[in-house]
Amino acid sequence: DTGVSQNPRHKITKRGQNVTFRCDPISEHNRLYWYRQTLGQGPEFLTYFQNEAQLEKSRLLSDRFSAERPKGSFSTLEIQRTEQGDSAMYLCASSQSAGELFFGEGSRLTVL
């Protein structure tokens, strides 16, 4: 297991298009998190799954954002009708219960 894997690593899209990011957590981890990081800021919490259940969504996550974790394994984060303000690094992390979070390398979104 090479750790948390995220794809694609970089996505450039035009405003108004939809994008989807995928996260494959460490296989035995039951928790999965999405964070967003913009330039000069620390990571900001977006949402969290315990197995397949999405237990919290930050108010940062507008209606254009949706995240899923079918079967409690990989997760997808979809952004509809992208805006320039969505440009950021989207980080995925996983953990076994309340243990240490392991982060992926991130998916960088650039909205033109």
Add this chain to the structure above:
Amino acid sequence: AQRVTQPEKLLSVFKGAPVELKCNYSYSGSPELFWYVQYSRQRLQLLLRHISRESIKGFTADLNKGETSFHLKKPFAQEEDSAMYYCALRSGGSNYKLTFGKGTLLTVNP
């Protein structure tokens, strides 16, 4: 609301000098505090947590509840310590959500 403040965006020291990265937090309950590090072209990773009370790579951090601080210290900095450091807080009532500071970029000069 919980908040983490790292007052220094940039910190530059010479090799062998002591280093202290400051972190202050605001939270009314009993928080868990962490330091995360991101080396160049690598992913964010946990450096240490206050409950472990351990030294990792020569770094230590003590939780001071009176001053609401969790400063990261190392007596003799090494060039390989150059990285981005983030302080993070996890509230006792929410054992999943981390609140991060904005980070401090440490540069250790030869």
